[in-house]
Amino acid sequence: MYDVIVVGTGFGGMTASALLAKKGYRTLTLEAASELGGCAGKFERQSFRFQAGATLGMGFEEGGVFSQLFHELDMSPPPVHLLDTIMDVHFSERTIRYYQQKERWFEEIARQFPKDGAAIVRFFEEMFSLADAMLSFVYKRPIVPPKTIKHLFQAMQKADRKLISATPFLFQSIAKRLQHYGIRDETFIAFLNGQLVDSVQTTVERCPALLGAVALSIFHRGAFYVEGGLSNIVHTIAERYKQLGGELRMREKVVSIRKQRHWLVATNRKQTYEAKHVVFNGSVHSIFAILDDSIKRTFSIREEKEKKRPAWGAFTIYIGADDDLQTDSLYHQFIVDRTKPMSEGNQFLLSASAPFDRQMAPVGKRSITISTHTEPLHWWNRHAYDEQKKMLTEQILQRVNKTFPLTNIHVQLVGTPVTFSRFTHRAFGKVGGYIPNGALSLLSTYSPQTNIEGLWLCGDTVFPGAGSLGCALSGWIVADGISASK
Ligand SMILES: Cc1cc2nc3c(=O)[nH]c(=O)nc-3n(C[C@H](O)[C@H](O)[C@H](O)COP(=O)(O)OP(=O)(O)OC[C@H]3O[C@@H](n4cnc5c(N)ncnc54)[C@H](O)[C@@H]3O)c2cc1C
Incomplete structure (x- = not known):
């Protein structure tokens, strides 16, 4: 036994x-x-290793x-490598470089959003301070929600003054905090929506302020490439x-x-x-x-x-290609149309292996994982499956090729919620926790x-x-x- x-x-x-x-x-x-x-x-396929889902x-x-x-x-x-740039976020008209170090990120905010820049920095400062309060509690590993009086008592002991002062934010969304700071810049809000969907599965309107604070801070504590x-x-x-x-x-x-x-x-x-x-x-x-x-x-x-x-599914494209990327950033988020939902190829993350990483790809080649959020239940109609897969692949690769023309592709594979259900044994291929x-x-x-x-x-x-x-x-x-x- x-x-x-x-x-x-x-x-x-x-x-x-x-x-x-x-x-x-x-x-x-x-x-x-x-x-x-x-x-x-x-x-692994041919001489490439692919990351099935998580990359950062x-x-x-x-x-x-x-x-x-x-x-x-x-x-x-x-071996892990601290990233200077967490990711480049590509809109149709510009690219925002999301720096890991707070000071550099604030300089980028001032460059990108001259009108709302000061308010955006104040918003981020608030997010960092709320995240400090949340993480100092969560890192003490309380049993939440408490099941017994003993758990409740233990959780209360783990809560410090910072957490108690953050409790009014328990009832607010990220959208509410943006309103508080008078931030209306559509590109910035789309940037936040992209970050939040990628980490906590939802956008500013529905994202609890405390959860969003952690999501928007965590990479600034450390974002790493794992060899x-x-x-x-x-x-x-x-x-x-x-x-x-x-x-x-x-x-x-x-x-x-x-x-x-x-x-x-x-x-x-x-x-x-x-x-x-x-x-x-x-x-x-x-x-x-x-x-x-x-x-x-x-x-x-x-x-x-x-x-x-409700939970999302993942649609993924795995590419083993010649190293044509011409960029020092390993992670690239694409937001095709900032007014549309952050899913179904309108928002996707491209993660490339580091040029030096021989576990992932041979010399002069890169292993790439592209992922977008998708409604998982739509993938269980056998008749529509192949067409849906083809269309979404083409739509995503068209956008990638505008920024990074991939000339010599050696391997290309696609994953859908059906694939995730088969390999990760998650019902209907629902991934990433609940929305x-x-x-x-x-x-x-x-x-x-x-x-x-x-x-x-x-x-x-x-x-x-x-x-x-x-x-x-x-x-x-x-x-x-x-x-x-x-
Ligand atoms: C596309 C995508 C991109 C992501 N990107 C990132 C990222 O960049 N960084 C990050 O930190 N996170 C990322 N995540 C989230 C992260 O990958 C997941 O939150 C995390 O890996 C889930 O871990 P888990 O402990 O829930 O287990 P899971 O990953 O769900 O693994 C559960 C395991 O249990 C096994 N299992 C299930 N049922 C049974 C059974 N009956 N018998 C035996 N075995 C069983 C499965 O086969 C599986 O191996 C991403 C997720 C996805 C889908």
């Missing part, structure tokens, strides 16, 4: 597994896919989540997990989770494993397919509500600790949310929670 079974090797699951193994728990981690990392996984690293600065995590695990992180891709972070953690005695079984999909005296976890290999705790790292909406009916009945998260919760539905949406977050004893959740659909940092923290909160339980 195991102490803990972890289902999935995304950032959440792998973090929980390694920390638990370090604490001496007998841990089994099961992964359905043949690759680690889920949405931050990789695959964070949290490696001093005090950052991954710096702390690697320290906790007594290991070195994979060999973000999956190298997961691989490094997995290696340490195995060294610590943790068991990892790949290509073994969990098909049912039930409870008798202990948890019984059955897999497609006709194996049933027993454990005191189960940690599910798939998205919450994917758990219902494998959770036993008797548990579903007492589970505080309801299947019907969960199925309806916030307004200023108060922070209050409807799920806790990593469920109401069922011994059943835990981690990953981008639970607190503190999506992205490599949020997911790793959720896994860490689970590891803390399990070690605090009897």
Whole structure:
């Protein structure tokens, strides 16, 4: 019998597994896919490596989540490079260079937005200060929302004065803060919409101020290129997990989770494993397919509500090409028409491998991942599928070619929500956590600790949310929670 079974090797699951193994728990981690990392996984074609989804690293600065995590695990992180430019943001008429250092970013704001510049800087200063308050709380890994009086008490102890002074912002959106500063510049608002959609899945109107503050600050704490891709972070953690005695079984999909005296976890290999705790790292909406009916009945998260919760899908293009990019920036966001929604190819991120990164591409070549947000349910109509895929690919590549004519393409592959569902086992290919539905949406977050004893959740659909940092923290909160339980 195991102490803990972890289902999935995304950032959440792998973090929980390694920390638990370090604490001496007998841990089994099961992964359905043949690759680690889920949405931050990789695959190889010809001599190129492609990042399946996540490409931009964070949290490696001093005090950052991954710096702390690697320290906790007594290991070195994979090689990462601090970026001077987070990304270039291309509009039809101009390009904004999004600098990592605050001072340089403020100079760029003054250059780009001479009229609203001073107000925009004040807006960013406010965002940075709100993010400080939020992150100093979140980095202490509270169990939020609290499940018991003890959790509530612990969370209150972790809240400091800065967080308390930020509480009035709990009821405001980013749009409200822009209004407060009298900022109306359409290009700047489109810039914010692009950044927010990419990190927290929504735009200024529906983005809670505190969540938006974290999203708009996090890269200014540190934005990193990870050599060999973000999956190298997961691989490094997995290696340490195995060294610590943790068991990892790949290509073994969990098909049912039930409870008798202990948890019984059955897999497609006709194996049933027993454990005191189960940690599910798939998205919450994917758990219902494998959770036993008797548990579903007492589970505080309801299947019907969960199925309806809106989330994005990802449409991705993977290109292995000659190095024609002629730019020193590795990340490029394109906003085709600033008045249109930030999805379906109207907004997309192009991430290129660094010219020196031999894990990603041969000399003189680059591995490129392009991703845009898409409505996942539209991709399940078989008749429309091929046409839809072709049209969106052409539309995106047409825009890319205007800025970066790619002359010699060696590999080109496309991923849709159907592909993501197949390789990351997320129902309907919904990725990136849930879409916030307004200023108060922070209050409807799920806790990593469920109401069922011994059943835990981690990953981008639970607190503190999506992205490599949020997911790793959720896994860490689970590891803390399990070690605090009897
Ligand atoms: C296109 C795209 C771009 C992104 N860009 C960035 C970025 O630049 N930077 C960033 O920080 N974040 C980015 N993100 C977000 C980030 O990738 C995710 O939030 C994070 O990787 C999700 O991790 P997770 O812990 O939720 O696990 P997931 O990635 O969902 O992985 C879960 C794992 O569990 C496995 N699993 C599920 N069900 C079962 C089962 N029944 N049995 C066994 N195994 C199972 C899956 O196969 C999978 O490997 C991006 C996401 C996408 C989709």
